Amino acid sequence: MMTQYEIVVGLETHIQLNTETKIFCSCKADSWGAEPNTNICPVCSGLPGVLPVLNAEAVQKAALLAAAMHAEINPVSYFDRKNYFYPDLPKGYQITQFDEPIGKGGYLDVHMPDGSTRRVHIHKLHLEEDAGKTKIEAGRRLVDFNRCGVPLVEMVTEPELHSGEEAAQYLTELRQLLRWIGVSEADMERGHLRCDANVSIREAGSTVLNTKTEIKNMNSIESIRQAITLEAQRQIAAVEAGERVESYTLDWDADTGTLRKMRSKETEADYRYFREPDLLPVKLSEEEIARIESSLPELPYARKMRFIAEYQLSAYDADILTSERSLADYFEETVRLSSAAPKTVSNWMMNDLLRLMNDLGKSASELRLRPAELAEIIDLVESGKISPATGKALLRKVEESGRKPSEIVTAEGLGLIGDEDALRSQIAAVLSESPSEVANFKAGKESLLGWFVGQVMRRTGGKADPKRTRELLLEILRK
Amino acid sequence: MLPEKITREMFDKLVSLAALELDEEESEYLRTELNHQLAAVKELSEIQLDEDVQPSLHGIECQGNPPRKDEWQPFPDPDAILALAPEREGRYFVVPEIAQPGQEGQ
């Protein structure tokens, strides 16, 4: 009988906090697109004599993230020095949190497509500074310190994920959460969210942890899914062939979809951690912790479940509408302002608003078309004052002009023709132009009714009230 | 238990971890002094401490400014920092390449 294997994955994530400035100096946190070594100062480039000064906002955001991860926020945490030599580390030590980090414990519930939930525990959650970047050119290293001192939260999971799929889902939900609570842009391509994976295999049912390999450089969720799957397959094949899994670091090449061995993992380096004497302990009072915890918004999964229960949305719609917090807020605000059923609002958003956002490359919070305007448009359509087609066109007009929907309707004469006399004269004109169709109808081909409605709509530029038109047509033709 | 004395071999490893290299004379002198200093700190291990004696980070408990506001204040002259570089290319600091493991000592 074939041996069944279980894949064991732990993830180490680095999350770039979206503060205005770096963690220990007043340089800009984000250097995207900047020339090398322009966003630097004596502190972050490791000049002698200068001292780190902690950014209060980085602490707030890390604590908020800890709360969102159900971790305990440490009332007193400490910074430590991690000492090693590397050219991207200008001080020769990284300021990080070693044994008393800001967050203790915590977990993230990962919801798999099959409906199952996997609770992934957090082994460690701490604040630290980022290092710079190096690149190789003509056999030499070129060093850029712009990224030095960018605030990061490092979060390490327990080895509780069991496939590339689960790891990818973890990252998807983590990314959603980070944006949801507003602590990070979580853009993987820009390195705001980075992930390394430790992968090992074991016989199903076993609880031992076997030798693991570490995969680096996976900068998309798809890469994570593929790389872990591939590495697990490789390990299983090796073991099946009677080989041993060796501990080394692998580099993911997204272009070729392959893993490359970087180096054997050296024996654990000795970083000689000790308390950073240049900084004071990070203290958060009970009141501050309570304030941070209470400022935490309803989290995505809870909100999704509430949307299903409270608004009778499908799981699919609820999932999409809670993919981002601004979208979920937009939905609920529109529901509150509109007299239409939540399901109707959901349809408008799923079908039309998302397309508009997509076309314009805007998030819900960036639209000029606010929930009040969307609610107004939906209500105009629902009450028969404008046609659905006009309503859809109005979305874009409001977005582009910033004017009120009702104003545009009046100014452009977009209101439906519900007036009986006006409709009758339009119908008369259509009928007089189409004697043979009238004859055919009267001869019993009643399926032509739709064609007549279409002709009236065409003559009125879509403004004829379709329901009323149909009623009047039947009345006149059957006379 | 800690070794009584730092041997030549231990010392050489320490020198390499410290990113230093020493000539023979320096090496002998510094190892002797290091052993003398370690002898001098030996008494620390003999001090009996009550459980409640906490580590002291600064002697006094510092009452400093609260953490700073998240406000951007660009350093006026990043070029002055770059100008200190022993070797540079364009706006980059330049160093020799890092040896790959396995290449070293070949």
Add this chain to the structure above:
Amino acid sequence: MNTTSLSAFEIARRVRAGELSPMQVLEEHLAQIAAVDGIPGQLDPPAMDAREEQKVHAFIQVTADLARKQAEQIQAKLARGEDPGPLAGVPVSIKDIFCVQCTTTTAGSRILYNFRLPYTATTVARLEQAGALILGKTNLDEFTYGSSSESSAFQPHPNNPWNTQHVTGGSSGGSAAAVAAHETPLSLGTDTGGSIRQPAAFCGVVGLKPTYGRTSRYGLIAFGSSLDCPGPMARNVSDAALMLQVLAGADPKDSTSSIQPVPDYLAALAEGVRGLRIGISPDYDHIAYPDTETGEMGIQAIQPEMNQAVREVAQVLASLGAEIVENVPMPNARHGIPTYFVISRVEAASNLHRFDGVKYGYRTQKPVQDLSELYRVTRAEGFGLQPKLRILMGMYVSAAAHSAHYYQKALRVRSLIRADFERAFDPTGPYRLDALLTPTTPTTAFRRKEVLRDTVLMQYSDQMTVGANHAGIPAISIPAGLDPQGLPIGVQFFGNDFREDLILQVAYAYEQATQQAPWRQEVPQALRATEVK
């Protein structure tokens, strides 16, 4: 007699009153430097003749142009009727461990040779703001690692103005010598284990180590970051108070700087010692010294004149109305140096990581194969023996395998050392001291080269001073006589947290009461030489 004999207080008073031109003050001090200092410390010094051997060599760099510009600014301010500051026209020298824009900052090390930083230390900026004239950068032990100033990569090292065959002490030896030899009335030093107070004692000047955090460390190239304190060096107590007034205060660039309000140090000076309780401890009349082979600690007597000086100072204070409290136990004082050997080395090794030839300073000229060789050769060539030894010791005692045994233990022993002082100063405790009086050093200034290679003995030169650094408390060393060789003796007052005002007050009372003492009429050898001429 010219302005080089005046106190800082008097120079500032006359300059502010328009009685004295800052330019005259400056030129007379530059002339004094030219007369007594000899060649400045340099990396490749010429052979020394007998004449140079008798010079002070306090400076690595004299910044006459910078000081002239500052003097012009003072004159312009006076002409405009603006306040030129409490140190208007007062020449100040700066230990070359502080970053000062427009000067090179060497830390006494080859690795920072010819190094100009684009910022100025907060303490130096405050001196400039107060109207001081920055006359130059003074020599020191390499990276402040030492107690004799001989280990500087910039030679000749400073000599003791009282006898140039003896050391100045260190590591603020250049600063102490510059003040003693009337080259500048004030100097800015740093004290990590005694580096202000020990050379002050050796050179017969006043040196004050403030409470940790009272003065900003921004712009000070770090040695032991949890111990380092910038502080004033002066020829008398009121000048030290005047300078501390300018230096002290919170700094947003140093998170560990204190937000405690700064009192008026000068106002408190003349309040006298009546009713103050001054302690003396039997644990400070000898030192515990290890056998460097076995680590066995033995008791060693200190130079008898030191204990005698403490007795005499106590008598003077008692006669002024102070209450002398005998037998104050300080049982953990003996652990000061072992604890320091661990904590300061761990911090130093880490602080030296950044000197790697990548970003600034010295880089080896030898061709190298790869980055790690660049690090090794640069650091091997750039650092002298003392930094190397501190790196090795610091790395050893903080290694994961040894940290609990050494580093973590040392941090806890540090609490014991602090607890001794807390008990002594506790206002509801058995001793209720306002100050603790001790010798500053176990001996007067030793001869050049006598101790240099014995790093344990050298370190024990800080045995009496290092407790203040561990505990974070303030301490001041003041001159209290001369030994039979004519070398200065210093005594020290420790004070409670942020009570610089009280120890200055006690020191001032003693100083005023002994103005007529015969030893105060003696003049350092370096000054006698210029007078003869």
